[in-house]
Amino acid sequence: MPIDLILFHSKLEDLRKKYEHLHYLETDPICFPKKYKDPLDMEVVSFISCLYAYGNVKSIQRFLEPIFEFLGPSPYQSLRKEGEPFDSFLKNLGVYRFQTKKDNQIFFLTLARVLRNLETKSPLFESKLIDCHGKFEEEISISQFQKFWEDELKTTLGKRSLSYGLQFLIGKPEAKSPKKRLSLFLRWMVRKSYPDFGLYQKIQPNQIPFPLDVHIQKLIRILGITDRKSFGVKEAYLIKEFFKEISPTDPLLYDFYLTRVGIIERCNAKYEKGICEVCYLKDVCLVFGSATGN
Ligand code: SF4
Structure with a gap:
């Protein structure tokens, strides 16, 4: 099913507002x-x-x-x-x-x-x-x-x-x-x-590849962005192209916020009630959809 980009974008914005605070930097090597x-x-x-x-x-x-x-x-x-x-x-x-x-x-x-x-x-x-x-x-x-x-x-x-x-x-x-x-x-x-x-x-922000760490690799699969099983540099640029549809000049805008879902919220790309029910991405997550019928 094609991704509803408007809904997806609004969920990403929710996530951004949640994690756009200095104290969340402590959970990242950028600290x-x-x-x-x-x-x-x-x-x-x-x-x-x-x-x-x-x-x-x-x-x-x-x-x-x-x-x-x-x-x-x-x-x-x-x-x-x-x-x-x-x-x-x-x-x-x-x-x-x-x-x-x-x-x-x-x-x-x-x-x-x-x-x-x-x-x-x-x-x-x-x-x-x-x-x-x-x-x-x-x-x-x-x-x-x-x-x-x-x-x-x-x-x-x-x-x-x-x-x-x-x-x-x-x-x-x-x-x-x-x-x-x-x-x-x-x-x-x-x-x-x-x-x-x-x-x-x-170098412009819309030229650089999406950093595909393990959290992001799992997440972009369960969000339906790709069904690829293995990831290389080619996929890193393809994922960047996908995010350009949402944010043309700054496709890596949501990278930091998306990685918090794995690092802070402990998303393991599997349905776990306590984690998934409060997840900001649940409405666009295939795992949540198939586990709950939503
Ligand atoms: S709903 Fe659950 S599986 Fe889906 S992204 Fe959120 S925490 Fe991960």
């Missing part, structure tokens, strides 16, 4: 860059936070909190300074899921070197995501950005290949996966309204 005022810090902290944004929010926070605490009021400046504090920062890094201590050390050594070599000018990385004509290209821009980091990591390592943990962290440029952590980074950098930062000017 880290939100603590900074300087755009250089916001961008660097966003990049780090997005790369490690896999796993549950609590484990991401447990790993990242001490890192940002150690890096002090300006992580950008701290990473650029060579010497004892930075060496001690590297020594204190721990393990995070697929990344060993060594992987994390290599990543931060690489990031620090890249930052030292870049001009002190915001934005730092946008030029790595556009072509020589200043254009963001769906097919190639994110892969090109991954390739840049892959090469820099290899330079630090002095090797031609990366460990599993480092390759996972930055993603494989040639992979057809949804590239959801870098899509999330783009959302934070490109969108200009809550909860994002809008630091990038050359």
Whole structure:
């Protein structure tokens, strides 16, 4: 059955009004860059936070909190300074899921070197995501950005290949996966309204792929947006196109609010009376409809 876009849009608006409050940011890795005022810090902290944004929010926070605490009021400046504090920062890094201590050390050594070599000018990385004509290209821009980091990591390592943990962290440029952590980074950098930062000017909000994390993948299926079972970068752009019908210039407008349905409301894409009866999306949810006959 085709989606009733007017009804769907009104439910999304209800959800937006519910979650458009600063305290909901604590349930999202965007809480880290939100603590900074300087755009250089916001961008660097966003990049780090997005790369490690896999796993549950609590484990991401447990790993990242001490890192940002150690890096002090300006992580950008701290990473650029060579010497004892930075060496001690590297020594204190721990393990995070697929990344060993060594992987994390290599990543931060690489990031620090890249930052030292870049001009002190915001934005730092946008030029790595556009072509020589200043254009963001769906097919190639994110892969090109991954390739840049892959090469820099290899330079630090002095090797031609990366460990599993480092390759996972930055993603494989040639992979057809949804590239959801870098899509999330783009959302934070490109969108200009809550909860994002809008630091990038050359990339438009209606160009970037929808960040397809596990919550969103389940949700868009039960909302009837797609019946695909597997999701890759192609689907990330297709879902963005769907949301363009609702919000042409800002199709990722509802991403943050939709992810709250999984993270806060504990939607597991199955009918659970206590959760579903109070869900703002129940009138447009196929699972709710088939369980209740509505
Ligand atoms: S009605 Fe239930 S299954 Fe449907 S989106 Fe809401 S919480 Fe999830």
